[in-house]
Amino acid sequence: MATTRRPSRSRTLFPAPPPVQEAPVIHGDLAVLEHWLKHYWDKLQLSQAELNVLALTQDRQEYMRWTGKRLNTMALGCYCYIPVPALSARQRASAPADVLLHRHLIFIEPAMQAKSIEVTIAHELIHLADRVQGNPRRHRHHGYDSIAIDEAAITGYPVEDLRALLHEESLSRERVRRARRPIRxxxxxxxxxxxxxxxxxxxxxxxxxxxxxxxxxxxxxxxxxxxxxxxxxxxx
Ligand SMILES: [Zn+2]
Ligand SMILES: [Zn+2]
Structure with missing residues (x-):
């Protein structure tokens, strides 16, 4: 569930987020995603302006195209901030309006139990809120750091439960990965x-x-x- 720690050392790709619409872009299990998105957006007191520049997908390939970075195959969720690109005055004049906006991009792994989908959305929105407040935090230890404390506080689930859930989902993700790429x-x-x-x-x-x-x-x-x-x- 981490944001990319360092710029990709492989290929240099450019972020290609989807065009800004009147509502946030949401690709996946729409009813569930919209429900938890609204619930935690309100709890974190995030603004409508930030919601308009949000795009969320449950498709790994699409997320990688949007961010221009590779996504760790074990990641259950990911938040990526795309700053306004540095453009010359001339480029700015001819650029489409949404190119001049920053973007929030979120990935949520679809193959998880309902409670994990909920807490992963809460988790990624904590990263988003940190960014909006100009204080992005890095993980020191997933499930044990200050982000985990905030996640427990906002979801109302005990931090031990969240750790157990993260562990369980990581194991099941590993099994899926192994089944796809068996040891030959x-x-x-x-x-x-x-x-x-x-x-x-x-x-x-x-x-x-x-x-x-x-x-x-x-x-x-x-x-x-x-x-x-x-x-x-x-x-x-
Ligand atoms: Zn995280
Ligand atoms: Zn040996």
Missing amino acids: YVYQCPGCGKQYPRTRRYSQAVSCSSCDKVYNPRYCLALVSTNGTDTAQSST
Whole structure:
């Protein structure tokens, strides 16, 4: 549920948020999202002006296009602030009106229990409120920091319950991820016997990091099993 900690080091993409409409852009389970959005927007005493520049989606790919950044596959929610772009006077004159506005972008993982959807919306709106107040906080420890205290206060759920919920949802997210990218290859060190499960084959020779910190052909990993390849083909 963190905002991106550092600028993406991979490709430099430009944010492409959706056009500003009269109402916030909401893509996903509309009735539920609108309900909790309104509930916590009012509780946090956020303004109508900020609501108009909000866009929320439950689609990971869409969120990445909007923000121009990659989204951690384990993230259950994410808030991203897009500042007004630095433009020359000439560019400003010809830019569409909504390009001259800042934007709030939120992602909410759809495959979660109802209570988790609610608290994740509350959580991301706390990040948004912090930003609006000019005091964005970073997580020191998810579920244990000042943001977690605020989340408990605003939702009325005990902080221990919120921690348990976060843990449960993280495990189920991990299971989904594993099912999509099963471990197909198991490599083993000829020295210590340590196994290295992999979703893909290594593209070059790799040696055991436990036996030698630098590449050492004596401990070159050997492919010992290719589980999953056959099951994938027969699962039609
Ligand atoms: Zn967070
Ligand atoms: Zn080894």
